Amino acid sequence: MLIATIVALAVGTYAFRVTGVLLQDRLHLPDRVRRILPLAAAALLGALAATAALTEGGGPAGLARPAGVLVGVFLAWRRAPFVAVVVTAAATTAALRFLGIP
Numbered sequence: 001m002l003i004a005t006i007v008a009l010a011v012g013t014y015a016f017r018v019t020g021v022l023l024q025d026r027l028h029l030p031d032r033v034r035r036i037l038p039l040a041a042a043a044l045l046g047a048l049a050a051t052a053a054l055t056e057g058g059g060p061a062g063l064a065r066p067a068g069v070l071v072g073v074f075l076a077w078r079r080a081p082f083v084a085v086v087v088t089a090a091a092t093t094a095a096l097r098f099l100g101i102p
Contacts, residue, residue, distance in 0.1 A: 062102030068093030 053069040054061055072089030
């Protein structure tokens with residue numbers, strides 16, 4: 001049952017992506033919409049990241065996780081290596097939780 005579900009989701013995802021490639025030339029969008037689409041994708045990604053960083057189980061995540069995310073964002077902005085960004089952000093969150101900050 002689990003394998004069938006995974007295969008069905010994989011086929012559906014592949015079909016969805018191939019449809020976009022095949023219909024790209026047939027679908028004509030106004031220029032205004034074409035300019036806004038990349039901004040909409042960035043806004044959606046930002047909203048998902050903010051939701052994951054700031055909420056936990058339908059409520060606020062506390063202070064430790066957002067602080068770790070802010071440290072990670074700062075390091076990424078300063079063009080630190082990806083591994084350093086992830087490890088430092090996780091260490092910041094862990095240290096704050098160790099100190100009793102939720």
